[in-house]
Amino acid sequence: MTGHSPHESQSSETAPSADASSAFSWAIFGGSFATVAALGAAIYPISPFVSFLFFILSVPIGAFGLRQAIEDRDKFAGTLAALATLAIIVLLVLGDWNLPAFSTAEDSKPTATGRPSESALPPLSPHFHGAPQALKDRFVGREGEFAELDAAWAGVLSGEAPDPNQPPARVVGVIAWGGFGKSALARQWLWRRFESSSGSAALQGGSSFGSAARQGGTNGIEAKSHPGEWRSQEGIETKSRPGERRSEKRRSRQPSALFWWGFQEGQGVDDFALALLGYLADDPGLKLAGIPPDTAGRLALLRKGLEGREYLLVLDGLEVEQDALTRGEGPGGLKSAFLRGLLREQAAGRLGRGLVVVTSRLALIDLDPRGGYLAMDLEDRPLSREEASLLLGLEGVKELPERELTALLETIGPHPLALKTMAGFLVRHNRGSAVGWRRLLGDALDVPAGREQERKLWQVLAWSGQLLRPDEARVATAIARFREPAREEWLLHLLAPAEAPVVAREEPDLPGTQEELLRILAGESESAPVSPLLVPVYSPEKLALPGDPITGRQLRDALDGLAGLRLLRREGDGGYAMHDLVREYFRNIDNAADADNAVAAHLRLYRLYTSVIQPVWRPEGLEGLRPLYEAVWHGARAGLYQGALDNVYRARILRGAGPGGFYSTRKLGAFDADLAAVKNLFTEPWGRPAPGLTPADRAWLLNQAAFRLRALGRLGEAVAPMGAGLEMAVEQEDWNNAARRANNLSELELTLGRVAAAVESAERAVEFAGRSQDAFWRMGVRTTLADALHQAGQRKRALPLFQEAEALQAKDQPQTPRLYSLQGFQYAELLLAGCYVLRNSRDIVP
The missing domain is CATH 1.25.40 (Serine Threonine Protein Phosphatase 5, Tetratricopeptide repeat)
Structure with a gap:
């Protein structure tokens, strides 16, 4: 049998035509290419790495489609496939994928410790404590300072300084007196450098802007972001102008660890050390007892946490931890050995590859400008006339002739806080006009001696204060007595007791015997079932400040009015805070009116902290002890030295001074916070305990101060209280304690x-x-x-x-x-x- 070819009709039924096959292939390839590329674009905001893989996958699909078009001699399809594939390739080459596996030559340069800069460690979410919001495109000026910060960051990454004879600036100090915009400058630089290019909120993760805000203020001006809403800021914010672009529109390599800490009065270094070391260990549950109490141990742990990272630390408001006069070297010496060691090791390049930015009112005299430290003094770089005009306009001054602007600047100077306060004064009392502003001023004022700019600010505050409503003046004075942002419910207890919330308290569980109760009080028992019973309870009259009470509505209206005058700012956690200089003004005015006002106010705040703000007798952890430390501060200023010592410090903070006591130091290691509490019980640290204390307690306090100073490495300062305690023991013929103290000395x-x-x-x-x-x-x-x-x-x-x-x-x-x-x-x-x-x-x- 011979073969034969199939019938023509049979062939047409079993094989599709060439046109149909080509159309079907192009539908598959085109759809696949578009789907994969679209997925790559959609996933980019979530994971640039996965997006990169999808775009890589789309390239062979496009290339295969191009080959098919060439075989089919389809010019249109081939041109489309070629252009699409080429576009993907260009995107892959030019895009900033920030992939750890593909580093540039700059990225792979060794660090000061000899390690490559790129770390295998995953990046940490930024941590913000007490930081202002970034002003973004509305920030005015400071271009020179931004350039210096940019150069410092580039220098620590490359290991090279602009001056080949100098090391790169690893610590940058932004130095100026209150109200010059130090914090806002630092926060704005972070936004410009790492956020503004892509519009992402890269630095918002893990932030806590509103919570735990720095007590005493953010040294700055408030920025109006929406009608009727004022947000606390530091620095200058102006409306963006058409055609003006003040932020760098380019991505910068993100730090793998970014930590911002706003220091506050009365907080101490222990909180900072715990937060920083816990952040670097990625352990938010870390306790103070879990980190070394000594400086060397903490620095070793810090060095380990920074190893292999490109880090950026911002220490905001460091003047809280600096002495006015330290070791005879002038103002600015750091009291904490840990902070001093941190900055010195960082400036010398022995902590790793990163930058530390410090804002402070005092010079950092512990650092050598020739050894990796750059100081930027904002007081030597005042606002220009144009910037001052823009600031006043932003704050609501709509009518500002050149003649009036000149007179204003001659009177109050280009200080941002003074300009902001003056703007609030003009908005309320002159309808936002600067015309005729002098006729609104009160009588001549007794301005205290001091720095020229402080005296000018005092004048502006006095002009505003003289025209406050009575309820506003009372609220401002009450808030000024706090060292931290005051919450509305606290103010209700002080000013509107009839509307104060009820404090929830636990039911006491009494011990079976009187002996057990005494053992608990002496710190000889770990259990404390009677704690609710021992928390003091005060009547509303005992908590209310002297004077006629106001209503809750009046309180809220007064808070709104003071915020509108820029004398208060609202915190994100519901608190109301004052700038340090504003607080000082209202305190001094109230003291001048009646010398007893200060004692009465501190007495009420002492009661408030011990019963309302902290209703737990013996709270856990350093955060739980914080209100009790504040109570000791207020109690001492109310003259309650013995009561603050016995009922708060020894009974609740230490949990007794017996074998089971000393909770704050032995269990938590809070030597720094504890020393601050002990200092309140001295009239002259560290040689003269407060009057009114028993002789035994005075000798005991001297010994406690010496022990804590020695534990913190402040050995020279520990000699005086240790010697004084020894002499008191000798006077009392307490030979056992005299022998111990002479031995320790x-x-x-x-x-x-x-x-x-x-x-x-x-x-x-x-x-x-x-x-x-x-x-x-x-x-x-x-x-x-x-x-x-x-x-x-x-x-x-x-x-x-x-x-x-x-x-x-x-x-x-x-x-x-x-x-x-x-x-x-x-x-x-x-x-x-x-x-x-x-x-x-x-x-x-x-």
């Missing part, structure tokens, strides 16, 4: 290199221990004296003392006849240093 003096003084103190300790008849201290102080003599080179005098101490040890503890622990080490050191040989238990020969 000797050890401290020896650490400071004061060897002769250490020998003298140790000799006194031996004398006092002999009078106390305490066997342990009779042994211990002899080893202290022996060690001091050894360090003084008097080995022959030291050896018999160690022998006497060991004999006392054998007598008191026959089961362990040899000196051990620190005393044993000191004895062995002497033996090794002098090449002595221990022949038997009693004979030692050279």
